[in-house]
Amino acid sequence: MEHTVTAVGVIDKAARVLAAVEERPLDLAALMVATGLPRATTHRLAVSLEGHGLLRRDPEGRFAPGLRLIALGRAAARALHLPEVARPALEALRDDTGESTQLYVREGDRRICVVSLESPHGLRTIVPVGASLPLDAGSAGHLLTGALDPTDGWVESVGEREPGVASVSAPVRSDDGQVIAAVSVSGPIDRIGAHPGTTHGPAVATAAARVEAALGRVSSDGPSSL
Amino acid sequence: MEHTVTAVGVIDKAARVLAAVEERPLDLAALMVATGLPRATTHRLAVSLEGHGLLRRDPEGRFAPGLRLIALGRAAARALHLPEVARPALEALRDDTGESTQLYVREGDRRICVVSLESPHGLRTIVPVGASLPLDAGSAGHLLTGALDPTDGWVESVGEREPGVASVSAPVRSDDGQVIAAVSVSGPIDRIGAHPGTTHGPAVATAAARVEAALGRVSSDGPSSL
């Protein structure tokens, strides 16, 4: 795997250690293999990261991501101001399509609605801000697992989360390709049809791209999979 | 502010940089002041961290926590297996008190229920796993803001989240004192009274301590505020 090289070699190595344990906790030997570093170096870096709470030992003594990363991850999400930054694009999407629009972010194995704008139609989908929904139902949920990489830039679902409701979603990605949010349009099948992506997909993808642009510089100058 | 010193000075400095931007984004000058590092050093470390996605520039060019931290924070939360590890303690608490018990974690400015065990009583509070609730109502919400440090080890609330419902919560902390979850007992005021902490507080605090113990080595050997 390609590794980012910067002007500070120790940080490069430390980043490799953090990346190595992201998938699953590793003992020292496995961490050596995963990072390609000599044992003494691996040990010294891991213990230093542990000292700062960036790694921890699980009950089996293996190295795992540390709890400081939870707090720092929260700080990163907070600093993004995603709901505020995304709102204009979702308003335009609501006005353009006439349907309810939402923005979801992933939290653990669920998704949380962080922006919700309702359609003027009498019959409309209503998702309150703060609503917690599963990942395995609805177009936004599928996107937020990161397992989909839609070639058209959007995915649709029909009747998955709720009978009679269809939705289209597009991913908001960081510069390194990670899905950080999903923009959605949703409405009754009777009005938006069984293939809402055909009609609304491009507009949803455009809104997601606008959110990405509005976020400005997001994440590193590192390798991008976009 | 005291800084952790380990065997790798560059990681010590990088951790200071990450800590400095946790509260709010900082430009280079402010980051110098916050970390006490010379400008060239600060710049070089910040750009290297940015290269790995651990920092990013916000639209004003200030350094902020990077999006890799969101993914790593998720990995840290996942590796903890908190719901599974906490379940036995919550079962014992439910059996001991006869009331519904829950475990909440913080997500942004809300809290999510990750374990929910219901009382055998016909009249009982029901919070589904996955429920997303605000932080400003209910004992668990107050705890998860991190602003409370209850001397008795628990806090109670009455009728805040829902009329007729009272609750007691105790914090689950990492070794460095951060609140990572809240253990709660909740039930109708008519049965558990207007001061449920008097009756159930010690048991809730004990359950939280059991969860902490069950987590084993959690976070660093760094300075503890406990």
Next chain:
DNA sequence: GAGCATAGTCCCACATGATGAGACTCTGGC
């Protein structure tokens, strides 16, 4: 219980990578 392989930890001579003062360019305020 002995033997062995491999885990984790630590030491230290040495090579090299990080340091930081200062030079340089850019930008915004006056």
Next chain:
DNA sequence: GCCAGAGTCTCATCATGTGGGACTATGCTC
């Protein structure tokens, strides 16, 4: 147009990180 201070970059210096190997601990096999 001037200036202060932002951000970026260079490079001589030396302090630090490196990594081979020694050591201890642990778990497994016989």
